[in-house]
Amino acid sequence: MMKAWTLAARPKGTPVDSDFALVERELPALNEGEVRVANRWLSVDPYMRGRMNDTKSYVPPFQLGEPMQGGAIGEVVESRADDIAVGTLVTHVAGWRDEAVLPAAHVRPLPDLGVEPQAYLGQFGMTGMTAYYGLLQIAEAKPGETVFVSAAAGAVGSTVVQIAKAKGMTVIGSAGGAEKCDWVRSLGADAVIDYKSGRSVVEALGEAAPDGIDVYFDNVGGDHLDAALAHARQNARFAICGMIDVYNDAKPTSLKYLARMIGNRVRMQGFIFGDFKDHAAFYRDMAAILKDGGLQHEETVFEGLDKTPQAFLALFTGGNKGKMLVKL
Secondary structure, three states, X not given: OEEEEEEOOOOOOOOOHHHEEEEEEOOOOOOOOEEEEEEEEEEOOOOHHHHOOOOOOOOOOXXXXXXXXXXXXXXXXXXXXXXXXXXXXXXXXXXXXXEEEEEHHHOEEOOOOOOOHHHHHOOOOHHHHHHHHHHHHHOOOOOOXXXXXXXXXXXXXXXXXXXXXXXXXXXXXXXXXXXXXXXXHHOOOOEEEEOOOOOOHHHHHXXXXXXXXXXXXXXXXXXXXXXXXXXXXXXXXXXEOOOHHHOOOOOOXXXXXXXXHHHOOOEEEXXXXXXXXXXXXXXXXXXXXXXXXOOOOOEEXXXXXXXXXXXXXXXXXXXXXXXXXXXX
16 A cells, blocks of 8 residues: 555645645556656655645646655666666655656666765755756856855755855855854855844845845745845846745735846846756766765755655745755
8 A cells, every 4th residue: 555645735825734634545556667666765845835726837736635746766666667677766756655656757767976865856856956957057157256045055055055166156145043054154155144133135145245146046035036136236147946935925025126137137037947858967067066075965854754744844944954855
């Protein structure tokens, strides 16, 4: 029997425990070309909050009463696919459960890059690719430029900080609390703003970047986006990755400095991980940064399938440093 988390009710505002239900389902027998995977690691990510709403977006909403989805690493324990042997570790998107039966085309064997399996849910998976492509392709960040990164102690943000430093950029990060700020500095950030200090982000960024910023990597929205607009240099580029500040709240971000986009010719572009299909350059670059000692990582790990909703909800209260994972 498979155990899986389902959406029991669509959240109103911040999700609560009663919005989730753990169910048991019979797994089907394998057809030709299918595999059965026992999950070892699950990823929970802020974007999943949007899938809990019954609205049209770039990914379909979760269906009430049906197993939820998310990134996962698992071991193939049964196979009727010629090219995937039993024992193979694979990545796939049938997370929020302990087992899954999937077409072989829907799983991908882990590359051999000398990292731990769960890294393919973090810096060598969707998290790292989001950071890499957002910074270097969407924002077109270049050596010598000044980059501002919000949620710099999170999974994506901390990876952006390290890629930017490896590429010769000046980096200003934002994080909540002294411990997280110290960690972001240890990653190489040239300055760190503590957004929980009571000081406005606009004022703090002005002090950290008196000559302005060339690039903003946005994971937050809200007052961080306002601050980036207030201090954007001419021809600055903004990569809009996420806006966790507004995911549980219908109020819009203020954008009170939006008019500065005109005179400063600021380019702002949203993007998602699925926009990028060719990952060869990513793996090559990240492996080189790792070899040179330029990649550190932190994981916040919840143990057990039953803790998955708890891990997810902790994302919205700053409960993670680095990548949030569930270990089965």
